[in-house]
Amino acid sequence: MQRTVGDGKYDENVLAMQCVLAYNKPGFRGGFRLIQLRRRGMGSLKILIAEDETLITISITKMLENIGHTVVGRARTGKEAVEKALELSPDLVLMDIKMDDMDGLEASRQILALKPLPIVILTAFSQEDLIEKANEIGVSAYLVKPVSESDLLPVLVLARSRFKQLQTLQQEVGDLKEALRTRKLVEQAKGILMDKERITEAEAFKRIQQQSRNRNIPMGKLAEAIITASDLLGEKKS
Numbered sequence: 001m002q003r004t005v006g007d008g009k010y011d012e013n014v015l016a017m018q019c020v021l022a023y024n025k026p027g028f029r030g031g032f033r034l035i036q037l038r039r040r041g042m043g044s045l046k047i048l049i050a051e052d053e054t055l056i057t058i059s060i061t062k063m064l065e066n067i068g069h070t071v072v073g074r075a076r077t078g079k080e081a082v083e084k085a086l087e088l089s090p091d092l093v094l095m096d097i098k099m100d101d102m103d104g105l106e107a108s109r110q111i112l113a114l115k116p117l118p119i120v121i122l123t124a125f126s127q128e129d130l131i132e133k134a135n136e137i138g139v140s141a142y143l144v145k146p147v148s149e150s151d152l153l154p155v156l157v158l159a160r161s162r163f164k165q166l167q168t169l170q171q172e173v174g175d176l177k178e179a180l181r182t183r184k185l186v187e188q189a190k191g192i193l194m195d196k197e198r199i200t201e202a203e204a205f206k207r208i209q210q211q212s213r214n215r216n217i218p219m220g221k222l223a224e225a226i227i228t229a230s231d232l233l234g235e236k237k238s
Contacts (some may be wrong), residue, residue: 019219021091021129022139028196039207044068044069044070045069045090045091045092045156046069046070046072046088046089046090046091046092046205047064047070047071047072047090047092047093047094048068048071048072048073048074048075048081048084048088048090048092048093048094049061049071049073049074049075049093049094050074050075050076050078050080050093050094050095050096050104051074051075051076051094051096051122052076052077052079052096052098052099052106052226053096056096056145056146057074060094060147060152061074063147063148063149064152064216064237066149067149067152067153069124069156072088073087073088074088074092076099076100077099077100077101077102078099078100078101078102078103078104078106078107079101079102079107081093081095081099081104081107081111081236082107082110082111082114083227085111085114085115085117086111086114086115089115089118091117091160092117092118092119092120092156092159092160093108093109093111093117093118093119093120094120094122094143095108095119095120095122095139096121096122096123097121097122097123097124097130098123104121104122104123105121105130105133105134105137105139108121108134108137108138108139109137109140109226112137112138114188116138116163116167117163118140118141118159118160118162118163119138119139119140119159120139120140120141120142120143120149120155120156120159121134121139121141121142121143122143122145123142123143123144123145124145125144126144129216130142135180135183135184135206136180137180138176138180138238139165140158140159140160140162140166141158141159141162143156152212162217165180165183165186165205166180166183169182169183169186169219169220170207172218172219173218173220180218181220182218182219182220182223184222185220185224185227186205186219187219187224188223188227189204189208189222189223189226190205191204191223192226192230193207193208193226194226196230208222208223208226
């Protein structure tokens with residue numbers, strides 16, 4: 001999944017990279033510098049873990065606590081994950097892809113329909129079809145198991161920002177299905193701007209958003225125009 005930025009108060013892509021660098025720097029592993037960087041981007045999150053393997057749940061819980069977050073609940077089935085997401089109102093859900101009663105994507109779909117929030121899918125494999133299905137229902141990010149602390153923190157930051165972007169698009173178009181379609185176009189247009197202008201993903205999204213407001217054009221239409229122009233220029237060069 002591509003990862004995007006949030007509300008413009010800080011560059012979450014840069015923050016995520018700083019988190020990785022701080023984590024890997026000698027003497028700072030899991031320490032104050034990492035927590036300090038996290039606090040620049042977001043406060044302590046309330047997180048629900050939906051995972052049927054107890055040892056994995058314990059391990060992820062410890063990692064989350066190490067970086068200053070709180071696990072407010074644990075679920076062993078998809079049905080329980082949906083119920084606890086509604087009951088506990090977490091800031092984010094870590095959702096295993098495979099559980100006994102329903103898979104993580106179906107549980108995520110139900111949660112997003114009832115109480116939209118950032119969801120990170122946990123999977124043992126990196127599969128294109130899984131990524132595509134997760135995108136189609138509005139999942140914010142995914143992590144391949146086994147999960148490491150250095151992977152976890154950047155994904156939490158970026159999942160929240162990607163969720164904020166989807167909310168922005170949904171407010172503009174008024175429909176989740178159309179917002180997801182628009183997100184695909186915006187992701188492609190961002191990639192074009194990043195390659196052409198050598199800018200970050202954060203800056204690319206801000207440019208599309210600002211031009212959309214300045215020209216009074218929906219972000220989806222503007223993204224389509226960027227893609228079409230890029231295709232035409234590519235044909236001329238070839």
